[in-house]
Amino acid sequence: MKQKKTLAGLLSVVTVIIVLISCSKSNSTGTVTPPGTGDSALANIGTNIIIPSFQTFSSAMVALDASVTTFTATPNATTLSAAQAAFKTAYLAWETCSEYGFGPAADQSLITATINIFPTDSVLIKSNISSGSYTIDGIANLKAQGFSGIDFLLFGADNATTLGRYTTDASAVNAKKYLSAITASIKTKAAAVATAWSASGGNYINQFTTAIGVSSGSSLSLLMNAFVQDYDVVMKSYKLGIPIGKYGTTVLPLAPSKVEAYYSGMSVQLMIQQVKALQNMYLGGTGYGFDDKVIASKVTKNSVPLNDVITAEFNTLIAKLTALPDPLSAQINNNLTAVNDVYTEATKLVVLLKVDLSSALAIKISFQDDDGD
Amino acid sequence: MTAIKLKTYIYKPIHIAPLAFFRIAFGAVLFISSIRFIVHGWIKDFYITPRFHFPFYGFEWITALSPAGMYALYTCMALGAFMICVGLYYRIATVLFLCCFAYAEMIDKTYYLNHYYLVTVMVLLMSLVPANRYFSVDVLCNPSLKRTHVPAWTINTFKWQLAIIYIYAAISKMNTDWLINAMPLKIWLPANQFIPVIGKWLALPATAIIFSWCGMLFDLSVVFLLVNRRTRPFGYFFVIIFHLLTALLFQIGMFPYIMLAATTIFFSDSFHMRMLKAISSVIPSLRKIDIQQNYVPSPMFRKPGFIFLLVYFVFQLLIPIRFLLYPGKLLWTEEGYRFSWRVMLMEKGGTTFFYVIEPATGRRIEINNRDFLTGYQERMMETQPDMMLQYAKILKAEYEKMGIQHAAVQAESYVTLNGTGSRLFIDSTVNLAEQKETLFGHKKWILPYQP
Numbered sequence: 001m002k003q004k005k006t007l008a009g010l011l012s013v014v015t016v017i018i019v020l021i022s023c024s025k026s027n028s029t030g031t032v033t034p035p036g037t038g039d040s041a042l043a044n045i046g047t048n049i050i051i052p053s054f055q056t057f058s059s060a061m062v063a064l065d066a067s068v069t070t071f072t073a074t075p076n077a078t079t080l081s082a083a084q085a086a087f088k089t090a091y092l093a094w095e096t097c098s099e100y101g102f103g104p105a106a107d108q109s110l111i112t113a114t115i116n117i118f119p120t121d122s123v124l125i126k127s128n129i130s131s132g133s134y135t136i137d138g139i140a141n142l143k144a145q146g147f148s149g150i151d152f153l154l155f156g157a158d159n160a161t162t163l164g165r166y167t168t169d170a171s172a173v174n175a176k177k178y179l180s181a182i183t184a185s186i187k188t189k190a191a192a193v194a195t196a197w198s199a200s201g202g203n204y205i206n207q208f209t210t211a212i213g214v215s216s217g218s219s220l221s222l223l224m225n226a227f228v229q230d231y232d233v234v235m236k237s238y239k240l241g242i243p244i245g246k247y248g249t250t251v252l253p254l255a256p257s258k259v260e261a262y263y264s265g266m267s268v269q270l271m272i273q274q275v276k277a278l279q280n281m282y283l284g285g286t287g288y289g290f291d292d293k294v295i296a297s298k299v300t301k302n303s304v305p306l307n308d309v310i311t312a313e314f315n316t317l318i319a320k321l322t323a324l325p326d327p328l329s330a331q332i333n334n335n336l337t338a339v340n341d342v343y344t345e346a347t348k349l350v351v352l353l354k355v356d357l358s359s360a361l362a363i364k365i366s367f368q369d370d371d372g373d
Numbered sequence: 374m375t376a377i378k379l380k381t382y383i384y385k386p387i388h389i390a391p392l393a394f395f396r397i398a399f400g401a402v403l404f405i406s407s408i409r410f411i412v413h414g415w416i417k418d419f420y421i422t423p424r425f426h427f428p429f430y431g432f433e434w435i436t437a438l439s440p441a442g443m444y445a446l447y448t449c450m451a452l453g454a455f456m457i458c459v460g461l462y463y464r465i466a467t468v469l470f471l472c473c474f475a476y477a478e479m480i481d482k483t484y485y486l487n488h489y490y491l492v493t494v495m496v497l498l499m500s501l502v503p504a505n506r507y508f509s510v511d512v513l514c515n516p517s518l519k520r521t522h523v524p525a526w527t528i529n530t531f532k533w534q535l536a537i538i539y540i541y542a543a544i545s546k547m548n549t550d551w552l553i554n555a556m557p558l559k560i561w562l563p564a565n566q567f568i569p570v571i572g573k574w575l576a577l578p579a580t581a582i583i584f585s586w587c588g589m590l591f592d593l594s595v596v597f598l599l600v601n602r603r604t605r606p607f608g609y610f611f612v613i614i615f616h617l618l619t620a621l622l623f624q625i626g627m628f629p630y631i632m633l634a635a636t637t638i639f640f641s642d643s644f645h646m647r648m649l650k651a652i653s654s655v656i657p658s659l660r661k662i663d664i665q666q667n668y669v670p671s672p673m674f675r676k677p678g679f680i681f682l683l684v685y686f687v688f689q690l691l692i693p694i695r696f697l698l699y700p701g702k703l704l705w706t707e708e709g710y711r712f713s714w715r716v717m718l719m720e721k722g723g724t725t726f727f728y729v730i731e732p733a734t735g736r737r738i739e740i741n742n743r744d745f746l747t748g749y750q751e752r753m754m755e756t757q758p759d760m761m762l763q764y765a766k767i768l769k770a771e772y773e774k775m776g777i778q779h780a781a782v783q784a785e786s787y788v789t790l791n792g793t794g795s796r797l798f799i800d801s802t803v804n805l806a807e808q809k810e811t812l813f814g815h816k817k818w819i820l821p822y823q824p
Contacts, residue, residue, distance in 0.1 A: 359720055
C-alpha cells in the first residue's frame with residue numbers, strides 16, 4: 001500500500017515537473033536572468049560589438065543619404081565625389097553588420113539577400129529610371145537596388161559620364177529620384193534595426209542576453225547560424241567562388257563582373273572589413289568572446305589548442321587578402337593564382353568555424369529535436 | 374520446473390489494468406507528439422519545402438506525398454493516436470497510426486530519431502494485444518468485449534522490449550569515449566552552464582564523468598529495479614530524474630515523456646487499478662463492478678502470433694549488434710548505427726564540399742549544398758556516408774538535366790567527432806556517383822578513424 005502511494009506520488013511529481021519544464025522552455029526568450037548569471041559572451045558581444053556596429057552603420061547611412069540629397073540638389077564634381085566617399089564609408093560599415101542577420105535585422109530585411117545582392121541588374125535599373133515606375137523594395141526589384149545598385153549609379157561610368165546622367169540626360173530627374181529612393185530605404189531600415197537592438201528602443205539586447213544555452217532559438221545558436229551563413233555563403237561563395245568560376249554550369253570559368261562592388265572596385269577592402277568584423281566578434285573585442293569559450297573547452301586540433309588554430313587562420317586569411325590589391329575583377333583576370341589562394345584559405349576557415357568551433361561549443365545548426373545521432 | 378515457470382510467465386492470466394493504463398498513457402503521448410509536429414510547422418519544413426529526400430535502403434519507393442497528402446497523413450496519425458488513447462476501434466486505430474507514422478518516418482532518414490523508431494516498434498506490439506478490452510470506448514459501446522484478465526505475455530512483451538532498449542543503450546555506453554573521456558558530455562554539459570541553479574556545477578570536469586557513469590549504470594539497471602516490487606519506487610524515481618534531466622539539458626523533444634509513459638507498464642496491477650479508478654471518479658459511467666473474464670486469443674492466431682513474436686525478438690536482439698559486420702570505429706563510420714538504441718553518444722559535426730566534374734572538359738564545379746538541400750538535410754548529410762552517397766546521385770542526375778553528361782561527383786568532407794578536431798572523412802578522389810549502396814556492405818571509401 002505504502003509503495004503504491006509512493007508511486008502515485010512520484011507520478012504526480014512528474015506531471016508537475018513536466019508542466020514546469022514546458023512552461024520554462026516556451027518562455028525561455030522572455031525570462032529575465034538574475035544579474036551575474038547570464039552568458040557574459042552574449043552581454044559583451046551584444047552590447048559592445050553588435051549594437052555599436054548597427055549604430056555606426058545607421059549613422060553612415062544618414063550621412064550617405066544626406067550627401068545623396070546634396071548631390072541630387074546640385075549635381076557637380078564635388079558633390080558627386082562627396083556622395084561616392086559617403087557610399088564607401090557606408091558600404092564598409094555594412095560589412096560589420098552583415099553577420100548579424102537574425103532578430104531585428106531579419107525582421108526589417110536588413111540582410112545581404114535584400115540590400116546587397118550582386119551582381120546588380122543594370123539593365124533593370126536603367127529601365128526603371130526611364131519608365132519611372134518601380135517599387136524600390138519589391139521582390140522583383142531586389143537585383144536593382146541595395147548597395148550594388150548605388151555602386152552602379154555612382155560608379156557605373158567615369159565621373160563626367162555619371163554626372164551627365166544626373167544633369168543633361170533626358171531621365172536625369174528620374175535618376176536622382178531612383179538613387180535617393182535606394183539610400184532612403186536603407187537608411188530607414190538601418191535606423192529601425194539600431195533602435196530595435198538598443199536598450200532604450202526595442203530592447204532586443206535584453207532578449208539576446210537572456211536567451212542563453214545552445215539549443216535552437218538560443219542567441220548563441222542564432223548568432224552562430226547567422227555568421228556562418230554570412231561567411232560561408234556570402235563571403236566564400238558569392239564574393240569569391242562565383243567570380244572565379246567555382247560554381248554553376250557555364251563552361252566559361254571566370255566571371256569577374258560578378259564580384260561585390262564591381263564598379264567602385266573596392267571588393268577586397270570590403271572582404272577584409274567583413275573578415276575583420278568576424279574576427280573581432282569571435283574575440284569578443286577585448287572582452288569575453290567565443291575565443292574564451294573555446295579556450296575553456298580545452299578542445300585541440302592536431303594537438304594544437306583549437307583557439308590558436310582559429311586565430312591563426314583568421315590572421316592568415318586577412319594577410320592573404322591584404323596582399324591582394326583592388327580591384328578584384330582585375331586580379332581575377334591577371335592574377336588568378338593569388339585569388340585562388342585566398343579562396344583556399346577562406347575554405348579552411350569555413351571548416352574551422354562550421355565544424356570545429358560549433359562542435360567544441362556544442363552549438364548546432366539545428367532546427368528540430370535531436371538525439372545526438 | 375523452469376518450463377512451467379516460463380509457461381506461467383507467458384500464459385498465466387493476469388489483470389488487464391496495466392495494459393489499459395499503458396494504452397491511455399502512451400496513446401496520449403503519441404497524440405500530443407503528432408499535434409506538436411503539426412503545430413511546429415514541421416510538415417512544411419520537412420516534407421514540403423525540401424526538393425529532395427533521403428529514403429532508406431530498399432524503401433526508395435516511399436516518397437513524400439503532395440502537401441495536402443502530407444497534412445492528411447499527419448491528421449490520420451493524430452486521429453489514430455487519439456483513438457488508441459480512448460480505446461475506440463482500437464485495432465484499426467493501431468494499424469492506422471502505425472501505417473501513417475512508419476510511412477512518414479521512411480520518407481527521409483534526415484529526420485531519423487531513436488524515439489521515432491521506438492514509437493514504431495511499440496505501436497507494432499500494441500496492435501497485437503487486446504489493450505481495448507477494459508476501460509475503453511470500445512467496451513463502453515459493446516460491454517461483451519470486456520475482459521478483466523489477459524495472458525501475461527500481452528503485458529510482458531512491452532517489458533521485454535523496454536529491457537532490450539535500456540540494456541542495449543547501456544552497452545553502447547560501455548566504451549572509452551563515454552566512460553573514460555566523458556565524451557560527449559564534457560562538451561554538452563558546459564554548454565548549459567548558464568542555466569539557473571544547477572548551471573554552475575555543469576562546467577566542472579568531474580560532473581561530466583559522474584553523469585557518464587550514472588547514465589550508463591542507470592540504463593543497465595533500471596529494468597531490474599522496475600521489475601522487482603521492492604525496488605520499483607526507486608527505479609521509477611531514477612526514471613524521472615534521468616529523463617527529466619535530459620529534457621532540461623538537451624533538445625530531445627518528446628523522448629523523455631515517451632519513456633516516462635512507457636515505463637509505467639512495470640507497475641503492479643493494483644497500482645494501475647487505482648490509477649484507472651482515479652480517472653473513473655471523473656467519468657462515473659466507467660465505474661462498473663468487475664467479474665473475472667479471461668481473454669483467450671483466437672486459436673487461429675495463437676501459433677502465428679507466437680512465431681511472429683519469437684522472430685521479432687530475435688531480430689530485436691540481432692539488429693543492434695549488426696555493426697560487428699563492419700570494420701572501423703562505429704561512431705565514425707556509422708555503419709550499423711541506426712535502429713540500435715544508441716542515443717546521445719557523440720558530438721559530431723561536419724562540412725562537405727561537393728564537386729561535380731564534367732568528364733569532357735575536366736571542369737570542376739563546386740556545389741553550394743543549400744541550392745539542393747535544406748539546412749537540416751545538409752547538416753545530417755555532412756556526417757553520414759550513406760546520405761553523401763544518395764546526395765551524390767542527386768547531384769549527378771540534376772547536372773545531367775543541366776547538360777553535363779556522365780558527371781563524376783567527388784566530396785571533400787571534414788568531420789570532427791567528440792571534439793577531436795576536423796579531419797578528412799571520406800576519400801576525396803572517389804567518384805561517389807559510381808558507388809553502389811548495399812544492405813550490409815562496407816563503404817571502402819570512408820577513411821579509417823585516426824585517433
